[in-house]
Amino acid sequence: MDFHSATQLIQKSRTVGIAVYEKAGGDEIGSALALASVITQMGKTAGFLFSGTIDEKWKDIFGAPAVPAATSPRELQPRDLIIAINAKESPISEIKYDMQKSSGELFIRITPKHRPVNKEGVRIFEDGNRYDCIVSVGVHGPEHFGKEFEENPFLFYEKPIVNIDASHQNEQFGEINLCDMTRSSCAEIVYELIESLTGGERLNPTESTRILTGIIEKTEAFRNSKTTPRVLEISALLIESGGDKDKIMRALFKTKPLNLLQLWGRASVRSRFDDALKALFTFIPKEDFEKTATKTSDVRFVIDHTGSYFVSPKFHAVFFENPEKNHVRVIIKSDASLMKKIVEKEPGDIQNGLCVFKNAFSGFPEAERHVDNILRGLEE
Structure with a gap:
């Protein structure tokens, strides 16, 4: 990755806009805020372009509002x-x-x-604020800039963009693309960019905690395959610089609402493990959503909570029945490379680390047979 060119562009810029997807998580927001802080300390003005809301669990770490006054884009005046x-x-x-x-x-x-x-x-x-360049963090494509893009289209077409992402879905839209799907997170890439910008100077505790948040979130607390030796090395340096690992862990695994735990309990007893495929199949009928007062969007909690307490299988396929539409949908969690192979065979999208099937099924047997065939086909 061309950290040298990105460093040169930022160093010669007086004002830098840092853009984050409106549905960004702890990795993207923490990385962007840490980078904004470092750029501000370089004597420049940093604007935080984010029109979404911070997830409740991260507010103690990032603060509410999440943007320090020193990095507010509204301070950059006048505008055309x-x-x-x-x-x-x-x-x-x-x-x-x-x-x-x-x-x-x-x-x-x-x-x-x-x-x-x-x-x-x-x-x-x-017109958009008079930024000299834009740094995007975790934005797969221009359409994901959201409200900021709708209000300031010229900003994203006329200014050079440093595009930072660890997703294979990235469209390489930047003038400089710091994109690598083999990296654990945007935080890992931003850490190396900051090293280049500062000459390896030690980060302060706040910046260290923000970057460490992204690494811990994306590696599932150092338990998935993204936990490389380099990730452990960076994490150790961040903790040594004051990164508050315990605070992040408390935020990530704090007490969950009772109805979500009830949904997870029901899903657990309706799960079976396929030894040949190394796959965990979980089934959630519509009655489970109705009896626990939960929604289909809470399937993500079932997947994450299972991964928090058990060794992750090669595949975790969740089949759930939509209470309103009476059809069955499928979500699969696996390694990024395997999920990429799945979407090559089956219409679907990879969203926030999960493979979401586009097609719906009439019932659980049909959906299970279909997924079983796809997973067995990957072994051939």
Whole structure:
């Protein structure tokens, strides 16, 4: 990865916008905030571009609001006012402006060639803050910039972007792409970028805790295959610099709501292990959601909680019945390389470390047979 070019770009920039996906987790947000802090200490202005909300469990670590005043993008003033006209429907012949000295008003006259300019075809908005460059953290593609992109499209098209991501879904849209799916997390990549920016200077406890949060979240507390020797080395250095591992662990594994534990308990007794496939199959009928007052979105908790207490199988396939649509959906957790092979065979997406099937099934037997065939096909 070209850390040298990224370092040069940031060093020559006076203002840096750090963009995070609106549904980002602890890894992306912690990494972005740590990087913003380091850039601010370099005597630059850092703007945190994030339109989402911080997950409740991370608020004690990141604070609420999550953005320190020193890195607020709203402080970067002034901003240009842009008038956008649909010139395809109403070609423009001439643009004039006139300043009225008496009133101080500026009049802008737009003369169309053929058709009158329709008011509905005119948009007025502020340009993005005057960032010299953008650093995106965990953003797979431009469409994931969310609200910030919708409000400031010119910002992302006109400024050079340093694209940081550890996902194979990344579209390599940056001028400089620091993307490596073999890395444990965005935090690991950001740590190495900060090393390059600071010449290896020791991070403060707050920055260390924020980066360590991303590593612990993505390695599931150093228990999955992403826990490489390099990850352990970086984590040890962060803890030595004041990274609060215990605080992160408490946030990650704090007491869970009773109804979620009830759903997990019901799912556990409806699970079976396939020795040949090294796969755990879990079944959740609609009655389990209804009796525990939970939702299908809580399937993620079942998967995560199982991984917190047991050694992760090669595959964990969860089959769940939607109470409203009366069909069965499938989510599989496995190594990134295996999930990539699955989506090559089956329509689906990899979302937040899970393989989510797009197709629905009429019942559990049909879904189980289908998944069984796919997993056995991977062994061939």
